Amino acid sequence: EPEVTQTPSHQVTQMGQEVILRCVPISNHLYFYWYRQILGQKVEFLVSFYNNEISEKSEIFDDQFSVERPDGSNFTLKIRSTKLEDSAMYFCASRRIGRYEQYFGPGTRLTVT
Amino acid sequence: AQKVTQAQTEISVVEKEDVTLDCVYETRDTTYYLFWYKQPPSGELVFLIRRNSFDEQNEISGRYSWNFQKSTSSFNFTITASQVVDSAVYFCALSDANFGNEKLTFGTGTRLTIIP
Numbered sequence: 001e002p003e004v005t006q007t008p009s010h011q012v013t014q015m016g017q018e019v020i021l022r023c024v025p026i027s028n029h030l031y032f033y034w035y036r037q038i039l040g041q042k043v044e045f046l047v048s049f050y051n052n053e054i055s056e057k058s059e060i061f062d063d064q065f066s067v068e069r070p071d072g073s074n075f076t077l078k079i080r081s082t083k084l085e086d087s088a089m090y091f092c093a094s095r096r097i098g099r100y101e102q103y104f105g106p107g108t109r110l111t112v113t
Numbered sequence: 114a115q116k117v118t119q120a121q122t123e124i125s126v127v128e129k130e131d132v133t134l135d136c137v138y139e140t141r142d143t144t145y146y147l148f149w150y151k152q153p154p155s156g157e158l159v160f161l162i163r164r165n166s167f168d169e170q171n172e173i174s175g176r177y178s179w180n181f182q183k184s185t186s187s188f189n190f191t192i193t194a195s196q197v198v199d200s201a202v203y204f205c206a207l208s209d210a211n212f213g214n215e216k217l218t219f220g221t222g223t224r225l226t227i228i229p
Contacts, residue, residue, distance in 0.1 A: 033217075035217070041221070042220065042221045042222060043158070043206075043219040044219070045218070048216055058216075093158075104157065104158035105157075106155075106156065106157045107156055107157065109156075
């Protein structure tokens with residue numbers, strides 16, 4: 001069964017550094033999302049992406065964040081200058097046209113020190 | 114604005130007992146979707162079910178059943194004859210059906226522990 005994959009599974013970075021989180025959505029899915037979950041809290045929407053552009057973004061998704069689909073398979077989230085409060089689990093999700101359920105990857109745990 | 118409330122923060126039951134997880138939602142949209150996701154200790158989010166706002170028929174899948182009641186804005190999830198493998202955090206989520214606004218709004222989750 002096709003799955004969303006994410007790399008790395010854990011990333012440790014220093015405050016102020018740039019990080020890129022990578023995702024490979026399910027191959028026939030055309031809608032892509034990033035969510036984050038601070039430890040022990042609820043899952044929060046960051047951004048949705050369709051047809052090579054952002055459909056919607058949350059207040060969390062400020063100028064420090066960007067997304068890109070650099071090729072036909074990868075979907076990336078970049079945090080330009082990480083802050084301590086960016087420490088969280090970041091989930092990528094995707095869905096098919098005509099279906100509303102989103103399938104999530106296993107997540108990348110980002111630790112900012 | 115959309116909101117999902119899961120008032121039960123933690124529930125513990127003994128194996129083989131039935132357990133119901135509550136979910137109450139708020140939305141101004143007339144068409145929307147409701148979901149349940151499971152987050153086992155390994156951390157991934159596993160899709161369990163999607164429900165359309167225009168379809169109030171309850172659903173059963175094995176030991177799982179879902180009760181959608183539009184009149185009370187609730188979408189409750191029942192596990193029958195619980196098993197240790199059901200131990201996880203369960204999230205209820207809501208999205209509207211308008212293109213470009215299909216983000217998921219999650220509740221705070223209910224941590225379910227099944228005691229052997």
